[in-house]
Amino acid sequence: MKKRKLTFPNTYAIVFAAILICAVATWFVPGGEYVKGDDGQLSYIRTDSVPQTWQVFTALYKGFEKQAGIIVFILIVGGTLWIINSTKSLDAGISLFLEKAKKAERFAAVRFIGLHNLILVSMIIIFSLFGGIFGMSEECIAFVAISIPLAISLGYDSIVGVGIVYLAAHVGFAGAFLNPFTVGVAQEMAGLQLFSGMGYRIICWSVLTIFLIVFLLIYAARIRKRPEKSPVYDIDNFWRNSVVGNNEPIKRYRNKSSWIAFAIAMGAIVLFSVFYSGDCAIKIGETSHSCPWLLPASAVLFALTSIATLRKSVHFFIVNLLAFTILYLVIGATCFGWYIPEISALFLSLGILGGISSGDGANKIATEFISGAKDIFSAALVVGLASGIVIILQDGKIINTLLHSTESALHEAGRLSSLSIMYGIQTFINLFIPSATAKAAVTMPIMAPFSDIIGLSRQATVLAFQFGDGFTNMITPTSGVLMAVLGIARIPFAKWVKWVWKLILALIAIGFLLLIPTVLLNLQGF
Numbered sequence: 001m002k003k004r005k006l007t008f009p010n011t012y013a014i015v016f017a018a019i020l021i022c023a024v025a026t027w028f029v030p031g032g033e034y035v036k037g038d039d040g041q042l043s044y045i046r047t048d049s050v051p052q053t054w055q056v057f058t059a060l061y062k063g064f065e066k067q068a069g070i071i072v073f074i075l076i077v078g079g080t081l082w083i084i085n086s087t088k089s090l091d092a093g094i095s096l097f098l099e100k101a102k103k104a105e106r107f108a109a110v111r112f113i114g115l116h117n118l119i120l121v122s123m124i125i126i127f128s129l130f131g132g133i134f135g136m137s138e139e140c141i142a143f144v145a146i147s148i149p150l151a152i153s154l155g156y157d158s159i160v161g162v163g164i165v166y167l168a169a170h171v172g173f174a175g176a177f178l179n180p181f182t183v184g185v186a187q188e189m190a191g192l193q194l195f196s197g198m199g200y201r202i203i204c205w206s207v208l209t210i211f212l213i214v215f216l217l218i219y220a221a222r223i224r225k226r227p228e229k230s231p232v233y234d235i236d237n238f239w240r241n242s243v244v245g246n247n248e249p250i251k252r253y254r255n256k257s258s259w260i261a262f263a264i265a266m267g268a269i270v271l272f273s274v275f276y277s278g279d280c281a282i283k284i285g286e287t288s289h290s291c292p293w294l295l296p297a298s299a300v301l302f303a304l305t306s307i308a309t310l311r312k313s314v315h316f317f318i319v320n321l322l323a324f325t326i327l328y329l330v331i332g333a334t335c336f337g338w339y340i341p342e343i344s345a346l347f348l349s350l351g352i353l354g355g356i357s358s359g360d361g362a363n364k365i366a367t368e369f370i371s372g373a374k375d376i377f378s379a380a381l382v383v384g385l386a387s388g389i390v391i392i393l394q395d396g397k398i399i400n401t402l403l404h405s406t407e408s409a410l411h412e413a414g415r416l417s418s419l420s421i422m423y424g425i426q427t428f429i430n431l432f433i434p435s436a437t438a439k440a441a442v443t444m445p446i447m448a449p450f451s452d453i454i455g456l457s458r459q460a461t462v463l464a465f466q467f468g469d470g471f472t473n474m475i476t477p478t479s480g481v482l483m484a485v486l487g488i489a490r491i492p493f494a495k496w497v498k499w500v501w502k503l504i505l506a507l508i509a510i511g512f513l514l515l516i517p518t519v520l521l522n523l524q525g526f
Contacts, residue, residue, distance in 0.1 A: 006268055014493060015385045015477050019059055019392055023052040026396030033400050044404040052253075052396045061387025067387045069340040070480045071380040073486065075373040076344045080351030080373025081145045083365060085320060087358040088145070091248045093319035094153045114152050115258060120220060121213055123147065123164040128209040131172025135179040135436075140166045142329065142347060146322070148489055152239045156220050157230040158489045159499060163216045167487045167500075171212045171507070174470020175205035182469055184442045186462045189447035190411065195526030197459045204463070204514050213508060215503055238490055252313035258357040262306050265353055267323065269299045280335045291335065298327060318354050322446045325350045353447050376487060383484055386477040401506045415456050416519050419464055422447055423515060426468020427508065434468045459526040460518035467511035475504050 053175055066069060101119065104110045110118065127143070130136035138236060147483040148161030176183050177198045187196065223230050230236065243400045258311030273295040280295055281288045302324050309316035325346055332338030332346070355365035429439055444465065473479045477495060518526050 004277070008305075011236070012058065012382065015389065016056075016479065018389050019056050019385075022389055022392040023396070026392065026398050027051045029297070029396075029398040030389040030401055031397035034403055034404075044400065047397055049397050049401075050395060055392065055395060056388075059391050060385050060458045062391045063387030064384035066391065067383050070141075070375050071383055072483055073138070073141065073340050073344045073347075074353075074376055074380045074383065074484050074501070075492065076348050077145060077367035078376025079372035080347045083351045083360075084322065084354050084370045086294070086368050087318055087354060088150055088250050089315040089316065089318035089322075089354070089358075089500045092252070092313065092315035093322075094150055095250070096308050096316070097150075098153060102272045106327060116220075116224070117217060120160070120164055120217060124168040124213050124216065125209065126396050127165050127168035127207070128172035128212070129180070131169035131174075132205045133172075133178045135173055135176065135181040136333075137167045137173060137181075137481050138340060139333060139343065140169050140481060142343065144485050145488050146326075148239060153237060155224040157223050157227070158232050158239060159230065159490055159496075160216065160223065162485060162489050162491065163212075163219075163373045166482075167212060167503075168209070170470060170474050172205060172257060173473075173513070174467055174507070174508065175208040176466060176470075177201035177202065177205055181342050182436045182440070183462065186437070186444050186465050187195075189440055189444040190458045190462055192458055192462065197463075197523070200518070200523045200526060201463070207514060208507065208510060211506070212503075216508070220246070231499055232491055235490055235492075241393055250315065251316060252309065255314060255357075255359050257359045258310055258317050261321075261353045261357040262310060264300075264356070265349075266303060266306070268349075269302055273299045276336070280331075282334050294331065294335070298331065300323070307353070312360075314357055318357050321353055322352055330442075346384065349372060378487060380484075380487070381476075382493070383480045384489055386483050387480060389478050404500060410423060412431065413456070416516070418451075419433050419460055419515055419519055420512065422451075422461060423464040423468050423512060427472055428468075430469050430472045431478065438463065441467055457526045459523075460515065461519060467508075471504055471507045471511060475500055 021216060026049055029463040032044055033045055033047055037043055101115055106113055143165045144162055148158045151161035183195060227233060232309040237457045277292045279293055281290045305320050310321045317484060329343055329346060332342055351369055447461050448458050449460050477493060486493055
């Protein structure tokens with residue numbers, strides 16, 4: 001009898017096993033919840049647990065219901081990018097970018113550092129800043145679909161493509177200095193001045209970002225030298241064959257349809273500028289900087305770049321549409337508070353305009369969009385299933401009991417030990433409550449007053465919350481953004497965990513080292 005070879009379970013099996021384990025836990029862990037008293041403080045009380053049985057099969061439905069926004073966004077992005085890829089515009093754009101970038105190699109400094117390294121470092125810093133300033137998270141889903149073809153074209157793999165956008169943004173998110181969703185919410189609940197202690201947080205952000213740069217550059221250099229060593233080498237055949245193509249020259253062309261798409265887009269942008277320029281203000285925390293010139297300036301820039309690209313080729317005009325989609329995504333997120341619904345509409349518009357530009361009819365555009373949505377549906381399925389883990393814990397009434405039990409250990413420790421335990425608690429809780437805002441609402445009202453009792457800075461408590469919230473988001477299956485990104489990248493969760501766990505452990509260790517000065521030194525704002 002032939003011996004069966006042991007194989008690592010796939011993503012669906014891992015997530016469903018986690019749901020089953022959580023369901024079993026609801027039979028043994030006592031129920032509990034936090035209630036707000038008359039003084040506004042949260043206190044823990046015991047309640048009856050609700051053992052979960054057949055509910056494990058409804059977790060998928062409830063998970064889809066809870067993560068509907070991200071799931072729809074994934075399908076729209078998948079459909080849109082399928083349309084854009086079918087036009088070969090990304091291929092043409094990346095080829096032109098690399099052709100222009102190679103000219104920079106005439107400089108000795110660029111040759112010494114390496115053009116490829118400069119591109120990677122620049123992208124990591126940009127996206128880390130996005131995470132550190134305005135908390136980029138869900139927006140990564142769209143950017144990853146662009147960064148992976150670029151990484152493949154540079155001789156790397158899809159993991160590098162995910163790393164320079166998703167990992168960079170979430171490392172920046174963890175070490176944020178202006179992120180309103182972590183620093184802002186946690187400081188407000190801890191009774192601290194908004195964004196106080198920024199100086200040391202900038203140091204933390206810098207240390208974490210530099211470490212990620214070094215880590216990714218070492219990995220990227222190894223993969224570029226020996227591509228077959230990549231854990232996703234076979235999987236990346238999709239990107240090498242379908243996205244990067246077979247290196248045949250792309251025939252450039254012009255048509256009337258692209259001018260029609262330009263007229264439609266230009267009309268929409270002008271109307272948007274007319275009605276919303278006066279309301280345009282970059283919001284960072286509680287500060288707001290009025291920018292009535294931003295939308296008109298972007299409209300003029302779009303007109304000039306579109307005319308220039310239309311005179312060259314339809315491909316470059318579609319790339320220009322993609323670039324301005326990203327620009328308006330950033331403007332919308334920072335100035336108008338856009339979230340998944342608005343960003344979804346933006347990408348759907350891109351898909352339609354891209355199809356029109358290439359000369360496709362309505363039926364062809366619809367067919368391509370459905371093909372893309374169908375191709376990416378497995379990612380949406382994982383997002384819904386993974387969300388079921390949290391739902392089982394919440395419906396079983398045990399999630400707050402787990403939190404309370406770990407918090408009890410704080411009463412037995414000193415200042416540094418207490419801070420370490422707080423950090424560990426936040427890291428552990430993040431596996432079950434990936435939402436930074438929700439976790440801050442549960443933990444900060446309890447931990448902030450306790451830090452006063454043991455003589456620990458509330459700023460240090462907030463920083464422990466930041467690190468605990470940020471790092472494990474990059475490995476937990478309950479993170480809808482992670483599962484969506486892996487779905488688009490076509491990286492199996494098991495392979496991702498096998499690759500990323502060393503990075504996560506290193507980041508957690510660095511986070512602990514960065515917490516020590518908040519106890520031992522007199523830092524400004526702490």
